[in-house]
Amino acid sequence: MTILNQIINGIQIGSIYALVALGYTMVYGIVKLINFAHGEIIMVGSYFTWYTMSRLGAPAWAAVLGAVVFCAVLGMVIEKVAYKPLRNYARISLLITAIGVSFFLQNAVQLIFKATPRMFQNIFPGSLKLGGMVFSMSAVVTIVVSVILMIGLSLLVKNTKIGKAMRAVSEDKDTAQLMGINVDHTISFTFGLGSGLAAIAAVLYCSSFYQIEPTMGSMLGLKAFVAAVLGGIGSISGAVLGGFVIGIAESLTKGYISSALADAIVFGILIVVLIIKPSGILGRPENEKV
Amino acid sequence: MLKVDDINVYYGSIHAIQSVSFEIKEGEIVTLIGANGAGKSTILRTISGLLRSKTGEINFLDKNISVVEPDKIVKMGIAHVPEGRRVFKQFTVEENLEMGAYIHKSKSDIKEDIGKIYRRFPRLKERRRQTAGTLSGGEQQMLAIGRALMSRPKLLMLDEPSMGLAPMLVQQIFDIIKELNQSGTTILLVEQNARMALTIADRGYVLETGRMKLAATARELLADDSVKKSYLGG
Ligand SMILES: Nc1ncnc2c1ncn2[C@@H]1O[C@H](COP(=O)(O)OP(=O)(O)OP(=O)(O)O)[C@@H](O)[C@H]1O
Ligand SMILES: [Mg+2]
Numbered sequence: 001m002t003i004l005n006q007i008i009n010g011i012q013i014g015s016i017y018a019l020v021a022l023g024y025t026m027v028y029g030i031v032k033l034i035n036f037a038h039g040e041i042i043m044v045g046s047y048f049t050w051y052t053m054s055r056l057g058a059p060a061w062a063a064v065l066g067a068v069v070f071c072a073v074l075g076m077v078i079e080k081v082a083y084k085p086l087r088n089y090a091r092i093s094l095l096i097t098a099i100g101v102s103f104f105l106q107n108a109v110q111l112i113f114k115a116t117p118r119m120f121q122n123i124f125p126g127s128l129k130l131g132g133m134v135f136s137m138s139a140v141v142t143i144v145v146s147v148i149l150m151i152g153l154s155l156l157v158k159n160t161k162i163g164k165a166m167r168a169v170s171e172d173k174d175t176a177q178l179m180g181i182n183v184d185h186t187i188s189f190t191f192g193l194g195s196g197l198a199a200i201a202a203v204l205y206c207s208s209f210y211q212i213e214p215t216m217g218s219m220l221g222l223k224a225f226v227a228a229v230l231g232g233i234g235s236i237s238g239a240v241l242g243g244f245v246i247g248i249a250e251s252l253t254k255g256y257i258s259s260a261l262a263d264a265i266v267f268g269i270l271i272v273v274l275i276i277k278p279s280g281i282l283g284r285p286e287n288e289k290v
Numbered sequence: 291m292l293k294v295d296d297i298n299v300y301y302g303s304i305h306a307i308q309s310v311s312f313e314i315k316e317g318e319i320v321t322l323i324g325a326n327g328a329g330k331s332t333i334l335r336t337i338s339g340l341l342r343s344k345t346g347e348i349n350f351l352d353k354n355i356s357v358v359e360p361d362k363i364v365k366m367g368i369a370h371v372p373e374g375r376r377v378f379k380q381f382t383v384e385e386n387l388e389m390g391a392y393i394h395k396s397k398s399d400i401k402e403d404i405g406k407i408y409r410r411f412p413r414l415k416e417r418r419r420q421t422a423g424t425l426s427g428g429e430q431q432m433l434a435i436g437r438a439l440m441s442r443p444k445l446l447m448l449d450e451p452s453m454g455l456a457p458m459l460v461q462q463i464f465d466i467i468k469e470l471n472q473s474g475t476t477i478l479l480v481e482q483n484a485r486m487a488l489t490i491a492d493r494g495y496v497l498e499t500g501r502m503k504l505a506a507t508a509r510e511l512l513a514d515d516s517v518k519k520s521y522l523g524g
Contacts, residue, residue, distance in 0.1 A: 161392070164381075164385070164388070164389065165392070167378075167380065167381070168378055168381075168389055171378050171379065171380060171381075172376055172378065174335075174340050174372070174376075175372060175376040175378070176389075177338075177339075177340060177360035177361055177364075178338060178340075178360065178364065178369070178370045178372060178438075179364065179389045179390060179392045179393075179437075179441075180361045180364035180365055180392045180393035180441060181361055181389075181392055182359065182361045183361075
C-alpha cells in the first residue's frame with residue numbers, strides 16, 4: 001500500500017472516530033459528563049443494522065434510518081432514566097452510572113444475540129477509480145458522509161435556535177433558563193443528536209470491518225473518547241480534528257511500524273498532548289469554560 | 291401583579307429564606323434591600339423558578355407560578371437580570387440579545403426590538419459583533435438589561451445592577467430603570483446601594499438574614515433611623 005492509501009484509511013477510520021467523538025464532546029459540553037455508555041450506542045446501532053438487514057431483509061437505507069432513530073431514542077431514554085435524576089448530585093455518581101449503563105447494554109445485547117461475533121455483509125460494495133488510484137466504495141462513502149454530517153452539525157450548532165440553546169445551556173444553565181430555554185429538552189436533544197451520529201458511525205464502521213460483537217463498543221468508544229480529549233473536550237472542531245489525528249496516526253503505525261503498537265501510539269499521543277496542553281489541542285483552559 | 295406569600299427556601303440544611311411575603315403592584319418600582327447574604331438573590335431565583343420554596347405560593351397575574359418551570363415563567367412575562375450580569379461570553383452582543391428573545395418567534399419583531407435596544411444603548415450597537423466576554427463591566431450590565439428586555443417582560447427583576455460600576459454609570463443605569471418603568475414595565479430592584487434604589491423606588495422591603503424586617507414606602511424608609519444607620523451610612 002502506498003502512503004496515500006494509508007492516509008485515506010486513516011481518514012476513513014478517523015472520520016468514524018470523529019462522529020463518535022462529537023457525541024462525547026457535545027454531551028460533556030452540556031452536562032459535564034463523560035458518557036461512557038456512548039461507545040455502546042455504536043454497538044447497539046451495529047446490531048440494529050445487522051438484524052434488520054440480515055434477519056429481516058430490510059434494504060440498507062431503511063436499516064440505517066431505523067438505526068439512527070432507534071439509537072437517538074435510546075440515547076434520550078438513557079439520559080432521562082439514568083442521568084437526569086442525578087443531575088444535581090456529585091459528578092462521580094453520574095460517571096459511575098454511565099459505566100453501569102455501558103455494562104448493562106453490553107450484557108443485554110449479549111443475552112439477546114449471544115457473545116459470538118456476527119458477520120456483516122458489505123453494504124457499500126465496489127470501488128471508485130480516481131486519478132489512477134482505486135478507493136474502496138466504503139472509504140468514499142464514509143468520508144463523504146462524515147464530512148457532510150460534520151459541516152451540518154457545525155451549522156446547526158452555530159446558526160439554529162436549538163443549536164444556540166445548546167451553546168447557551170453549555171455555557172450557563174441557569175441563565176439559559178432565564179432566557180426561556182427549556183434545559184431538559186435541550187439536554188435530551190443533545191443526547192439524541194450524539195446518539196444518532198453514533199448510529200451512523202456504527203453503519204460506516206460495519207461497512208468496512210464486517211464483524212460485530214457485544215464488546216465492540218468499548219475500544220471504539222475509548223478511541224473516540226481519546227479523540228475528543230485530544231482535540232479538547234467540549235469543542236466540536238476539536239472532536240473532528242482529534243478523530244482525524246487518531247485515525248491517521250493509527251493507520252500509519254499499522255502500515256509502517258506494527259499493528260500491535262497502534263493502540264499504544266494512540267494513547268501515547270494523548271499523553272504527550274495532555275502534558276503539553278492539558279485542555280487538548282483546541283480546548284479552552286478549564287477556568288475559561290464557564 | 292406579583293404576590294409572594296410565605297416562602298421558605300433552603301440550600302440543603304441552610305434555611306436561607308424564612309417565611310417571606312411581599313407584593314408588587316402593576317406599574318410600581320419596588321426595591322428589596324439587605325446586606326450581603328440576606329437572601330435577596332435567593333428570592334429572585336425562587337420567583338424565576340430556579341429554586342423552589344418548601345411552603346407558600348408565588349402568584350403572578352393571579353396564577354400560581356410556584357411550581358411552574360423557569361422557561362414558562364419567562365413566557366408569562368417575568369424577566370430576570372441575574373447578579374453578576376451573566377451575559378453569554380462566547381456569544382456576540384447581538385446574539386446575546388437574540389437569546390433574550392428566545393421565547394419569541396417573529397423575526398421582524400425581534401429585529402425591531404434589537405433596534406430599540408440599540409437606540410437605548412448606542413454603545414451596544416457599536417459593539418454588536420464583538421463577543422460579550424470582551425465588553426467592560428458597564429457594557430455587560432447594559433447588555434444584560436437589554437437582553438432581559440428582549441423578552442418584552444411585564445415584570446423586570448434586576449439583581450444588583452449597579453454592582454462594580456463607576457458612579458456615573460450607576461446613575462445612567464438607574465435613569466434607564468426609571469425610564470423603563472415610565473414606559474410601563476413593573477420593576478423589582480435588588481440593591482445594596484440602598485440610597486440610590488430608594489430614590490427611584492415607590493416602595494421598599496428590608497431583608498435581614500432571610501427574614502423580612504421592614505416594609506414601607508421608599509420615602510419612609512429613607513427617613514427611617516434604623517435604615518439610615520444600617521443601609522444608608524448613618
Ligand atoms: N448555592 C448555595 N449553596 C448554599 N448556600 C447558599 C447558596 N447560595 C446562597 N447561599 C446562602 O444563602 C444565603 C442568602 O444568599 P443570597 O445570595 O440570596 O444573598 P444576597 O442577599 O443576594 O447576598 P449578596 O448581596 O451578597 O448578593 C447566604 O447565607 C448564602 O451563603
Ligand atoms: Mg445576591
